[in-house]
Amino acid sequence: MTATLAQAGGFVKPNRRVFTLEPSRVRSVFLDLVRERGQEGFYVSTIVGVDLKEEGLIRVDYFVVLLPEEETVVLRTAVPRDNPVLDSIVDIVPGALSGELETHDLLGVLFQGNPYLRRGFFVPSDVAEKGVYPLRRG
Amino acid sequence: MARPRLLPAVVRSLLGRPSTVQYPYVKTEVEAAYRGRHYADLKKCTGCSLCAIECPADAIAMTQIPAHLEAPKSNPRRVYPKIDYGRCVFCYRCVTVCPFDAYVTTNFYGMAGPRENTSEQLSLGTLERVV
Amino acid sequence: MVDKVVELPVTIEIPVGPQHPALHEPVLLKAYVDGETVVKVEVNTGYNHRGIEKLCEQNTFYKDIFIIGRVCGICNTVHTDVYVRALEQILGLEPNRRAKYLRVVAMELERIHSHMLINAVMAEVVGFDTLFMSIMLDREKVMKAKEILTGARVMADYMMVGGVRRDLSDADAGRIAKLVEQVRERLTYYKRVFEEDTTITKRLMGVGVLKRVDAVRHTLLGPVARGSGVRIDARVSDRYDAYDELQPEVVVRGEGDSWARMMVRWDEALVSAEIVLSALSKLPRDGSPVPDERKLPRKFPPGEAYTRVEAPRGELTYYVMSDGKANPYRVKIRTPSFTNIVNSAFLYEGYTIADLPVILASLDPCISCMERAVITDLRTGERRTVPFTQLSRGDKAWRGRGFYLL
Ligand code: SF4
Ligand code: SF4
Numbered sequence: 189m190t191a192t193l194a195q196a197g198g199f200v201k202p203n204r205r206v207f208t209l210e211p212s213r214v215r216s217v218f219l220d221l222v223r224e225r226g227q228e229g230f231y232v233s234t235i236v237g238v239d240l241k242e243e244g245l246i247r248v249d250y251f252v253v254l255l256p257e258e259e260t261v262v263l264r265t266a267v268p269r270d271n272p273v274l275d276s277i278v279d280i281v282p283g284a285l286s287g288e289l290e291t292h293d294l295l296g297v298l299f300q301g302n303p304y305l306r307r308g309f310f311v312p313s314d315v316a317e318k319g320v321y322p323l324r325r326g
Numbered sequence: 327m328a329r330p331r332l333l334p335a336v337v338r339s340l341l342g343r344p345s346t347v348q349y350p351y352v353k354t355e356v357e358a359a360y361r362g363r364h365y366a367d368l369k370k371c372t373g374c375s376l377c378a379i380e381c382p383a384d385a386i387a388m389t390q391i392p393a394h395l396e397a398p399k400s401n402p403r404r405v406y407p408k409i410d411y412g413r414c415v416f417c418y419r420c421v422t423v424c425p426f427d428a429y430v431t432t433n434f435y436g437m438a439g440p441r442e443n444t445s446e447q448l449s450l451g452t453l454e455r456v457v
Numbered sequence: 458m459v460d461k462v463v464e465l466p467v468t469i470e471i472p473v474g475p476q477h478p479a480l481h482e483p484v485l486l487k488a489y490v491d492g493e494t495v496v497k498v499e500v501n502t503g504y505n506h507r508g509i510e511k512l513c514e515q516n517t518f519y520k521d522i523f524i525i526g527r528v529c530g531i532c533n534t535v536h537t538d539v540y541v542r543a544l545e546q547i548l549g550l551e552p553n554r555r556a557k558y559l560r561v562v563a564m565e566l567e568r569i570h571s572h573m574l575i576n577a578v579m580a581e582v583v584g585f586d587t588l589f590m591s592i593m594l595d596r597e598k599v600m601k602a603k604e605i606l607t608g609a610r611v612m613a614d615y616m617m618v619g620g621v622r623r624d625l626s627d628a629d630a631g632r633i634a635k636l637v638e639q640v641r642e643r644l645t646y647y648k649r650v651f652e653e654d655t656t657i658t659k660r661l662m663g664v665g666v667l668k669r670v671d672a673v674r675h676t677l678l679g680p681v682a683r684g685s686g687v688r689i690d691a692r693v694s695d696r697y698d699a700y701d702e703l704q705p706e707v708v709v710r711g712e713g714d715s716w717a718r719m720m721v722r723w724d725e726a727l728v729s730a731e732i733v734l735s736a737l738s739k740l741p742r743d744g745s746p747v748p749d750e751r752k753l754p755r756k757f758p759p760g761e762a763y764t765r766v767e768a769p770r771g772e773l774t775y776y777v778m779s780d781g782k783a784n785p786y787r788v789k790i791r792t793p794s795f796t797n798i799v800n801s802a803f804l805y806e807g808y809t810i811a812d813l814p815v816i817l818a819s820l821d822p823c824i825s826c827m828e829r830a831v832i833t834d835l836r837t838g839e840r841r842t843v844p845f846t847q848l849s850r851g852d853k854a855w856r857g858r859g860f861y862l863l
Contacts, residue, residue: 201546201761202764204763228674230673232676234789236789249776251774255689259694282800283673283675283800285799286676310502311506322508323510356604361609380519416609416612417614422622422751425751
């Protein structure tokens with residue numbers, strides 16, 4: 189699986205390997221993962237969105253745990269802040285659902301193709317109605 | 327079937343005394359090192375405000391020592407930390423960061439009550455009156 | 458004369474919760490039922506938001522330790538441990554062996570009482586209140602042990618960068634060991650009750666069966682996954698703190714039903730008791746485990762860390778990013794309950810309404826844990842109050858919220 193990815197970005201402490209990829213390739217990478225490791229070969233532990241205001245980017249990290257050795261690797265991608273759109277992977281890995289819902293509600297990343305996406309999943313309605321994404325940097 | 331396994335326990339509980347502690351008529355036993363009510367000993371406190379800055383619950387307000395009390399020379403600004411026990415979460419961060427080990431800790435926990443509850447009296451009680 | 462009856466399949470929506478669906482915490486399961494059978498469940502969240510991730514960005518690294526302890530009362534030591542270890546990674550600090558052992562003791566005590574709690578609640582859910590009371594009474598012993606170790610029954614505030622916040626005397630270590638030995642005996646007894654009692658087995662066996670592949674694909678963690686035969690345990694794979702020396706045995710069962718999940722918890726509690734006892738018997742003596750909090754580094758270098766811990770409910774992860782300023786740039790908390798609750802809606806399908814609380818309880822839902830994620834606007838401090846009449850009229854604004862006033 190690693191052969192299909194250029195390794196860059198080094199490590200997140202402690203020793204979690206980071207693979208940087210283009211936002212357009214997220215789906216194909218997860219399809220590769222399923223093909224090569226099987227449905228039971230990994231799980232998506234969490235999706236972490238970070239608003240990098242200065243760079244004008246929202247970084248989206250998929251923390252994937254490879255089974256059975258339980259090694260955590262980071263698939264790192266970034267989307268522009270003014271148009272944060274990514275392809276959803278819930279149809280490939282349903283476990284990504286909670287992470288996508290949360291990242292959408294708190295940071296406003298739009299996961300295309302996720303039918304469950306909605307505001308107000310976590311955020312109170314008054315905040316959601318104003319279109320405020322709480323974890324965006326002011 | 328194996329259901330009667332619990333029966334002896336049930337019978338024992340029926341015959342024995344209740345396990346519930348009848349607080350507040352009976353005091354709950356706590357450890358001597360339990361994190362309970364704490365206050366600053368103003369003989370040691372220098373009024374540096376570090377505890378108030380570090381308090382995660384924002385429960386400490388630096389307050390003037392009243393004029394009729396004698397503040398130590400090391401406390402030129404005559405301020406002391408007044409803890410609002412209603413806000414305090416008893417993490418003891420203030421105790422561990424104080425550079426002069428000024429805090430007195432106790433295991434007293436019965437602080438519920440209708441009135442405002444602060445460390446004012448306890449702290450000021452450590453000082454003497456000006457004669 | 459009527460000679461034909463046309464039956465329309467009717468699906469009725471039944472709200473389970475948000476008041477105490479299983480544990481005494483708010484979550485709403487919107488169940489669509491066809492007769493008695495559940496055909497679809499929607500999990501509705503948002504009743505317990507406190508904005509902790511944002512709060513962490515607005516407070517210093519050290520204050521966050523105490524804020525994070527309050528994400529969840531039941532598992533506050535694991536939360537602080539995993540956060541503190543992330544800070545240690547960023548700082549390049551390492552606590553001494555004694556501190557690591559004491560951390561393990563605190564976390565394993567917590568696992569015992571957490572597992573006892575959810576098993577007791579399960580007994581209550583199936584209507585077996587005697588067993589509930591009995592387990593809770595024995596759980597008090599563990600709470601006492603925790604009080605001896607950390608200074609409070611629940612809120613331990615025990616972890617600190619570079620170690621723990623209070624040392625343990627030999628006399629107290631002996632007292633804890635004695636309490637844990639008593640509890641271990643009771644745990645064995647309760648495990649037998651769960652194995653043999655007909656009330657329990659009839660209600661739990663074959664309910665909410667989770668296949669191995671579904672557990673992995675849906676990121677279900679901890680005892681839920683281990684009850685379905687997935688061998689995952691962050692204690693074994695990450696070997697944090699003293700788990701490199703105190704290797705726990707990973708309990709795995711194959712049945713995958715609610716009963717298997719509860720049995721995994723009993724077995725794990727027994728393993729935890731073993732770990733506590735062996736940790737206490739060989740507590741290293743390499744100096745004080747308590748760092749001087751006045752001398753800890755004030756400045757954090759830029760960097761990021763992602764730490765995992767095996768909380769009672771499964772893998773708990775923290776991502777902490779520092780940009781060199783006084784406050785963390787980002788703290789991301791992913792609790793096991795978050796995925797276990799949100800991703801598990803499929804698990805209820807095909808079972809009856811009465812099974813719903815059983816399945817929910819078997820997932821050990823910790824709502825506070827899950828819903829730490831946010832949000833009043835802290836910057837403007839904006840809050841809205843809605844008069845009750847408006848609420849009862851089903852005001853449009855409230856309807857937009859997408860839950861029970863629909
Ligand atoms: S114990 Fe904690 S919350 Fe209470 S005053 Fe001290 S620092 Fe503040
Ligand atoms: S840190 Fe200590 S010396 Fe400073 S104000 Fe607080 S109690 Fe007084």
